[in-house]
Amino acid sequence: MLKKIVILLFVTCFACFNTVFAAESGGMPQLNPEFWISQIFWLIITFGILFIVLTKVILPKISDNLETRKSQILENIETADKQKEESQKKIDEYEKIILDSKLKAKSYFNEAREKILDDINKKRAALEKDLDEEISEVEKELSDLRNKSGEKINKIAAETSADLIKELIGEEVNSSSIAAIVEDQSKINKERKDV
């Protein structure tokens, strides 16, 4: 079956081929030397002109274009790199400035705080000293007063009791004995108070 189909195909192909080329004159036109010289002549002229114009005019322009593009791209990349470096430098500087100013601010703050604390301490110390002095003065006065007050009370008590006795009895009593009694009594009082 397959063989039959193949053979049929070949036969049709052959038939078609014959009909297609039946009208053609024999031989390849390429081998007809009638126009060989003309073809060579025109080939030399056209190809020669093409070659000369391409070499002298067009190709140098294209290669120039390519070269300038290449160099320009390289240049642009270079400047871009440079600018990037510069901007990085600027960023570094900026960050350094910020860091420095932060440190400075901190040190100023610390200094000021120490100064103030010092001041406060000094003032407080002076104040305390003044206060202590005053307090001790007052205490001294107080203790003086207290010491004197006992004697005075006894004296007053003795005088009062002498006056009272004089009024009551109408007789003068020895003031020294009264003073002795008052003293004893005050001593007893004091002991009682202490206990």
Next chain:
Amino acid sequence: MYQFNVYRIGPEIKLGAVDISFTNASLFMVISSLAILIIFNLGAKKKTLIPDKLQLLSELSYSFVAKMISDTAGLKAKPYFSFIFSLFMFVLFCNMFGMIPYAFTVTSHIIVTFVLAAFIFIGVTIIGFMKHGLGYLKLFVPSGVPIVLLPLIVVIEIISYLSRPISLSVRLFANMMAGHTMMKVFGGFVISLGIVGGWLPLSFSVALTGLEILVAFLQAYVFAILTCIYLNDALNLHH
């Protein structure tokens, strides 16, 4: 084979006894060259940092050919850049213009490709002898070959060297002619099989058109890269 016929356009021009009339082949050579010049001139005119379409096209072609040359023939081949560039572009544009229906394919004629290949062959040989003097003949004597085999190898090398222009020209010519003939055959099938059976060859024809455009580019590339390789042999001489 009508599409390969060369016929006169305009009056007959004679230079002495030889006929150098302007033909359809000449017309397409002129069209291809003009197209190349116009496209690349427009592409090279503007000098902007960011290229537009035509500029990008011309610059990409430039760097493509430059890379091809430096890859195959090294830095020494730089002076020959513009020749290889024009060669590549000329063959490419001739091939591509041949893909337009009813157009004439310049490179499908053996005489054209042979003249190009012969010019390359002679030029490369002259460059080789200028660079290395008679030392260029060392190209035919590969190193590390047993002395017994040497005569045979040298003969083979010489034959292969001499057949370079033939192989280079026939490769391009045969590829272009075979492609166009094949398309013609399939087109003929479409007509003769009619509305019933013509769809299959028609789809083949469409696929072949794509293939042919690929071949048109590839053959131009192969032509240029083989030129680079021959040039490399002449310049660097390490066989």
